[in-house]
Amino acid sequence: MNTIKTIKSGKLSGNAYLVQNGDSFILIDTGARSKRAVIEQQLEECACSPGNLKCILLTHADFDHSGNALYLGRKYKTPVGIHKEEAVVLESGDMFIHRKKKPKIIGFLLKTFMSPEKFKPDFYLEDNDSIDRYGINARVIHTPGHSPGSVCILTSNGECFCGDLFINTEKPRVVKLTDDQEQMQASVRKILAHDIRTIFPGHGGHFMRNELTTEPESA
Numbered sequence: 462m463n464t465i466k467t468i469k470s471g472k473l474s475g476n477a478y479l480v481q482n483g484d485s486f487i488l489i490d491t492g493a494r495s496k497r498a499v500i501e502q503q504l505e506e507c508a509c510s511p512g513n514l515k516c517i518l519l520t521h522a523d524f525d526h527s528g529n530a531l532y533l534g535r536k537y538k539t540p541v542g543i544h545k546e547e548a549v550v551l552e553s554g555d556m557f558i559h560r561k562k563k564p565k566i567i568g569f570l571l572k573t574f575m576s577p578e579k580f581k582p583d584f585y586l587e588d589n590d591s592i593d594r595y596g597i598n599a600r601v602i603h604t605p606g607h608s609p610g611s612v613c614i615l616t617s618n619g620e621c622f623c624g625d626l627f628i629n630t631e632k633p634r635v636v637k638l639t640d641d642q643e644q645m646q647a648s649v650r651k652i653l654a655h656d657i658r659t660i661f662p663g664h665g666g667h668f669m670r671n672e673l674t675t676e677p678e679s680a
Contacts, residue, residue: 463597463618467667470496475525475663478622479507484647485596486515488623489614490663491529494578500529501536511538515595518586519543520624521611522550524661531580540583544603546610554579559609560640586612604652606645607636619658619670627653629665631673 468477474493477500486509492500504514514537519527522543527620529602530551534541535548549559580626588603592614599616606624614622639645653670661667 463616465620465661466503466507468492468500469663470499470616473525474528475523475625476661476665477503478661479509480565480597480599480616480620480622481507482597486514486532487592487597488514489522489661489666490526490624491517491533494528494532497529497532500533501664507596509537510566511536515597516592518592518601518611518614519547519582520622521608522547523556523608523625526624527551530582531578534583535639535640541580542584542586543582544587544601544610544612545585546605547608548582548585548610552579552581562640588612602652602655604623604648606639606641606643606648608640613652615652615655615657619656620661621652621655621657621659622649622661623652625663625665627660627662627673629660629668631665632674633660633662633665633668635663638649674677 464481466479469493474496478489511586516539517530517534519530530541549557581613586601590601592599599614602613602615604611604613604626604629628636635649659667659669
């Protein structure tokens with residue numbers, strides 16, 4: 462049975478999730494750079510240390526999810542994984558470089574003030590990849606729409622870490638901010654076809670699958 466610690470660090474930072482199975486931990490997402498102290502403190506309180514943090518998995522490369530990935534990867538001497546279509550964001554520091562929609566003003570502000578530290582990930586997450594080798598029985602589900610390389614992490618216990626596919630700041634629903642609406646709806650159908658019990662979103666509290674108020678549109 463997995464033990465899950467939700468690390469919330471404010472409205473401008475996505476949730477990070479520390480998943481423990483026995484002596485092994487994985488960290489899913491890392492929050493914004495401005496919330497680094499909060500993330501570090503929570504990891505230390507959970508007795509997460511170099512050697513037992515097996516990897517860091519990023520659901521996508523937006524600044525509020527990947528902001529501390531390089532720093533924590535180095536501090537804990539652990540590899541960082543992300544889908545290959547998101548890697549270009551980490552390497553360039555430009556959150557919109559791989560997106561169809563490229564808001565110039567917002568893009569400039571984010572790149573200037575909130576971009577994550579530039580680095581190359583240690584490995585790529587592919588659709589249906591197993592991550593059992595890191596001590597957690599789970600796999601990767603590619604769910605593009607919010608961004609081209611967004612993924613969910615789905616455990617054998619029915620826990621779904623969905624990044625920005627779903628949100629629960631007011632009520633559980635599909636995220637409206639999308640780069641490709643058609644892909645988003647296809648990804649919602651894809652993930653909900655799996656045996657999911659609990660959904661852990663990038664923003665807001667976790668919720669049960671049957672609490673979703675927005676279902677995918679018809680194909």
